[in-house]
Amino acid sequence: MAIAQLTPAERDAALAALPQWSLRTDGLAITRDFRFRNFSEAWGFMSRVALLAEAQDHHPEWSNVYNRVSITLTTHDAGGLSGRDVKLAEAVDTL
Numbered sequence: 001m002a003i004a005q006l007t008p009a010e011r012d013a014a015l016a017a018l019p020q021w022s023l024r025t026d027g028l029a030i031t032r033d034f035r036f037r038n039f040s041e042a043w044g045f046m047s048r049v050a051l052l053a054e055a056q057d058h059h060p061e062w063s064n065v066y067n068r069v070s071i072t073l074t075t076h077d078a079g080g081l082s083g084r085d086v087k088l089a090e091a092v093d094t095l
């Protein structure tokens with residue numbers, strides 16, 4: 001299923017509204033790194049993100065090392081950034 005990539009103007013507006021997220025150097029994804037007190041809190045956060053991802057049918061690329069979680073959002077069906085990434089990033093920011 002094809003989904004439209006954000007235009008450069010849409011991407012810039014989205015990033016301005018998501019100050020804690022960074023554009024990946026290739027411009028095709030946004031990233032945010034999180035740090036928690038310990039693994040249990042990191043895993044609890046990941047569980048909540050997983051529920052958001054399932055509800056939105058949009059899934060992160062991520063990694064976890066002990067108390068750190070790195071999230072990359074990109075839309076595989078678009079080959080880059082789409083509104084779905086912005087929506088999930090906004091939801092993650094509310095956790």
Ligand SMILES: C[C@H](O)[C@H](O)[C@H]1CNC2=NC(N)=NC(=O)C2=N1
Nearest residue numbers: 057058059060074075076077078
């Ligand atoms: C069939 C299913 O809806 C699609 O494969 C969804 C699932 N989750 C997804 N997640 C992400 N990040 N990109 C996608 O293109 C995507 N597509």
